[in-house]
Amino acid sequence: MTRGPKPALKARKTPVQSRSRVTVDAIFEATIQVLLREGMRALTTTRVAERAGVSVGTMYQYFPNKQALVYALNERYLDALAGRIEATCAEMRGAPLAEMAEALIDTYWTAKTERAEVTRALYRSVVELDNDALLQDFATRADAATTAMFASAPDMADRDAPTLNLTLAAVIYGTVRNAFERGLSDKDARRLRRNLADMCQAYLAVKAEHHTGAIAWSTS
Amino acid sequence: MTRGPKPALKARKTPVQSRSRVTVDAIFEATIQVLLREGMRALTTTRVAERAGVSVGTMYQYFPNKQALVYALNERYLDALAGRIEATCAEMRGAPLAEMAEALIDTYWTAKTERAEVTRALYRSVVELDNDALLQDFATRADAATTAMFASAPDMADRDAPTLNLTLAAVIYGTVRNAFERGLSDKDARRLRRNLADMCQAYLAVKAEHHTGAIAWSTS
């Protein structure tokens, strides 16, 4: 399913000495900093190199062009994020749906929030056309994990796993992003997060009633 | 509350003859087309002018610079969107919460979907740093309208209007955007939309029980 990067976006060379590994990390970090402080429009190769404390040429030893740098940055992040989602899904296999939803919210929210500046910086970099494929791949991978998780729930009744996944995934990911973009106060953020969880619970409970005839949410 | 555009982003001249009104429209339309087909990176003044069938200079008679063009485009769109939300809120004043939520979903979803390409094009243009202010203004305006609407509901009980608004707004706007970005089939889109509505209903019903002791959702 993974499309793999277009040739023009592949890394040019892989660091082998530890010195260069440090360099590449510095370049990534510098990219985030510039993105954060100056925005996508000011993300120039020179500025990144400068902030990373290396020369422009060095950058071009590891990335064939500027786009590839942004691509790699997003790839790194999305890969880690997908990994965390998969871990959560593995851990929650067989749990009740409500707990799964709660755990998913927790994982996603934490991932976006713990280094909020990074998240913000990356949101600014996703305009690049070719990153679309990257996002699609991430979505596919995450959906596979969550759908499988949901399918393993004891209280799935006769629900359709892909549909349930579509709903919960869209609501959770969408809401978290929206919350993020609003720049909420800590208090509001906590409140919203709780309410989002409550909302998923309520939805699952009503569906349960529908499907089993039992009132499930009162067992909290 | 409206910050108003920075001086560098204000329109240079307002069309007075009908000929120029056509021109400005063509420029806006061309901007959308270019954004759609080639992405933000290829949005150059020459390309826009070319597609609009005018010369570059003409563009500069109405917009002091490229950024201002993008700014104006977003402004136009967000203003219309806010207007529609306000209209819905006015119309639903005094209705039950569940109907309000349903109506809000309907308005927002329709607005985003009816000219999906435009929405998609604009999402691609929001990287510009100064558009942040525009989005904030939109959020403020929309939140004012929806909060007032919610406050007028007969079944508000002892809920806190701003908090309820925060929750529903974030969930609805966030989910619609996420749905949009997934490029769903018509069938899946309809399904998700229905489930989102159900979810809001379920949430409101449980809260109602909490607040009034009555089971409200079974009256569907």
Add this chain to the structure above:
DNA sequence: TCAAGATATGAAGGAACATTGAGCTTTTGG
């Protein structure tokens, strides 16, 4: 210790763009 490979430098080339302004055409109002 030393040669081969890895890594780093930064000035220079060259393409792509945003923006201007002097001059031309069309519309308007009287």
Add this chain to the structure above:
DNA sequence: CCAAAAGCTCAATGTTCCTTCATATCTTGA
């Protein structure tokens, strides 16, 4: 019908930025 205002054109300007490459320095393994 005509002068003033509005609208339009496009070649030229100057800047910004990506990318390369010849050269220099550092690291590794034998």
